[in-house]
Amino acid sequence: MQKPDNTYVEPPVDTGFDEPGALSSDEAREQVASLREAIRYHDHRYYVENDPVISDKTYDALYARLEALEDGFGFEDENSPTQRVGGEPLDELETREHVVEMLSLDSSEDEGEVRSFGANVRDVCGDVGYHVEPKFDGLSVELVYEDGELEAAVTRGDGVVGEDVTANLRTVGSVPLRLRDAPDEVVVRGEILMPKEGFQDLNRRRVERGDEPFANPRNAAAGTVRLLDPSVVADRPLEVYVYDVLRTSADVASQTEAVELVESLGFLVDDDSALVDDVDGFVGYRDEMLDRRDELGYEIDGVVAKVDSFDARDRLGETSAHPRWAFAYKFPAKTDVTRVTDIAVQVGRTGKLTPVALLEPVDVDGVTISRASLHNQKQVRELGVSEGARVEVERAGDVIPQVKEVTDDADDGFSMPESCPVCGSDTIREDEHHYCTGGVACPAQLRSRLEHFGSRDGMDIEGIGEEVAASLVDEGLVSDLPDLYELTVDEVAALEGFGERSARKLIDEIEAGKDTDLVSFVTALGVRHVGRERARKLADAFRLDQLREATVGEVRRVEDVGDEVAESVVGFFGGRGGETVDSLLAHGVEPQREETGDALEGTKVVFTGSVEGYTRRELTDLLEKNGADVTSSVSGETDYLVAGENPGENKIEDAREHGVETLDEEGFQERVLSRVD
Structure with missing residues (x-):
């Protein structure tokens, strides 16, 4: 060559x-x-x-x-090193046909199928050598160079057409923008990866700011490379490893020579590839890489064997889906036991600091887990969780990931920070929990408060979810809740993921939400310890002006309100929260107190499954406005369990045990809804 x-x-x-x-x-x-x-x-x-x-x-x-x-x-020059910082945001990712079709690989975890692959190769070609390499757990990409200049980067897609991510990959340092002394045409295949260390650092920052962390490095890489703003991609820790030459004007006769070529051209190439004589060597290589899996700086989910000789590959050919000259020997998923890479501290809407264990991704009941909540410092110490510890993870209630036990200790332990990891404000301890004192000056609290403010239980502003709330705060458009009502269409349209039409829709939603009920308004304010149920009881007891002037003793007399909740309510309205309310009212927000009835006074109801024509919130509001008590679990005091479509068996069984009457939708209409005005 x-x-x-x-x-x-x-x-x-x-x-x-x-x-x-x-x-x-x-x-x-x-x-x-x-x-x-x-x-x-x-x-x-x-x-x-x-x-x-x-x-x-x-x-x-x-x-x-x-x-x-x-x-x-x-x-x-678009291929100058200065262009790696990222260009203008894109309206959308265009699709592009591949220069060479990108086939998938036949794969299995079964050694027998691996040996069958080897036998088929031997039947056609006799004894051949195999080039073996790690199977990266990332996103496959085609890189096209013409006259040494990067011309296109296209994700695999369906193998024939993929997404053009050229603008984004220009920001990745390991992707050469210009090749030195290159052949006229070079088309290579590689893998877009997020290294483990970069992934954990990104997740730490996401957790600290209140965002949901990525499940695993592959999801993080795939989500990043499809962003529409290259400047955001430039700040993410991506790498691209190249492992195949799809087309070139240079003379290459084997996979070994192809890898030597791409390395000489300046691409990032993995050092763990090797040449083996037969399938036995491939199986041994797989076992070796499985043992080393946790030591690598990136995730792999198996190993790949490719017939080294290109002449032999031509004789073997390919099916419509995959080449007959390559096979992926997959690893079993990591399960249950994993390692704590870090303990981050998440700042919630009320300023509460929650330690979160960041984990090497592990499969638990078919779901990839990369983090587990640790609740507070006391639980961290009781479990003995620390950075570097090996832990057994379980999904509590089949949903929430948590650390079950520590199987191997690491460092000396964990202490909550004395200052907020997001805004640097002092932290205070109340009972077993720690809180940031920064209030809305803390971006993490403000993002969460804004998301909560626009939620269905709050002001019900469609479009203000986690990502939009974060963008509004991060771009400096919202520094307190009332700023929401000063946004312009042009300001919103400039945000990631928005255009003029979607921006207008969001502004209209914000404006329409000004007419709201008092329960939703009080819920939306995000007073500590006050969810929608307590907000309803407060709204039943007070008008807004009365609630703002109420004493701790007066608030304490409301059902289900103790000293801690009463002090929180009074403290909120007497401090910065009262100023926020003044400003919201000045911006035209008009919370109205709903009329309530007593037709269902004393009736306790639990729902399971869905009821046609209603959302769960609509049903709860309707019943509670008429005096009913809607709870989430069945007890001996429950009057009715309403079983709609797709009910949960546990609640039905609980109703049988407690002798609680179960109503279907027709019975619910006759026995309960018919009593409501």
Whole structure:
């Protein structure tokens, strides 16, 4: 094989620059070319070889000089190193047909099927060698280079057509924007990955700001590369490993030569590939990589064997779905026991700090778990959870991930921080819990409060979910709840995922939500310890003006309100919360107190399953407005269990045990709803 002479040699660059204005256009152009070559070299040392040879300060000086010359002389080039920061946001990801069809691989966890693959190869080609490599657990991508320049990056999609993610992959340091001394045409296949360390750091930041963490590095990488804003992608820790040549004008005759070619061209190549003589060698390689799986810096879900000789591959051919010359030997999923990589602290809507164990992703009952709530410092210490500990994980109630027990200790333990990890405000301890004192000045609290404010139980503003709330806060458009009512269509349209039409819809929803009921308004305010049920009882007892002036003793007399809740309510309206209410009212929010009845006074009802024509919230509101008590679990005091469509068997069994009457939808209409006005 004739490989291009693409050895990376450090170009000489003098950092003692003249002022740009002192250069002629030709001198500037020459210096730009020299700087680009130098920066590409140092990018390769940093991102591919993981062996930088200059300080960050020196690199920054080279980079700043290049930017200044490109801007000053108009030397624009989409493949310049300065373009890795990301371009303008996209309206959508376009689709693009692949240069070469990207087939999937036949795979199995069964050794017998692996040996059958080897037998089929031997029947056609006799004894052949195999190139074996880790099977990356990421997102497959085609990279197309013409005359050495990156022309396109396309996800696998259906193998024929994929999504054009070129703008996003230009921001990834391990993707060369320009190949040195490259063949005229190079089309390679690689895997977009998020390294474990980068994944855990990203999840820590997401947890601390109140966002849901990614389930695993693959989901994180796939979600990132499909973002419409390349500048956001540039801040995410992605890498691209290249492992196949799909088409090239260079002469390559085997997988071994193909890997040597892509490495010489400057791509990031995995060091754990090998050449084995037969399927026995492949099976041994699989066992070795399974043992080393946890040591690797990225996730793999198996290993791959490819017939090394391209001539032999031609004789084997391919099916419509996969090549007959390659096979993936899959690993079993990681289950139950995993390692704690970090303990992050999440800041909730009320400022409550919750420790969260960040885990190496593990499969529990078919669901990938990457984090588990630890509730408070006391539980962390009682369980003995610490960074580096091996733990057994379970899904409590088949839903919430939690640490069952520690199987192997690590460091000296965990303590809650003295300052908020998001805003730096002091933290205080109340009983077993810690709270951030930053209030709405804390972005994490504000994001969660805004999401809660717009929720169905609150102001019911369709469109204000977790991501939109985070964008509004992060972009500085909302610094307190009333700011929501000052948003403009143009401001919202500029956010990730919005256009003018969707922005107008959100503004209309916000405006329509000004006419609300008092229960929803009080719920939306996010007073600590006050959910919708307590908000209804407070709204039954007070008008808004009365509630704002009520004493602890007066609030304490409301059913299901103790000293702690009463103090929280009075403290809220007497402090910053009262100012927020004033501003909301000034912006036109008009909460109305609903008329209530007593037709169902004293009736206790539990629902299971869905009732046609109603949401669960609508039913609860309707019954509670008429005096009923709607609870979530069946007890001896329950009057009726309403069993709608797809009811839960546990509640029906509980009703039998307690002698509680179970009503179907028709019975519910006759016995309960008929009594309501």
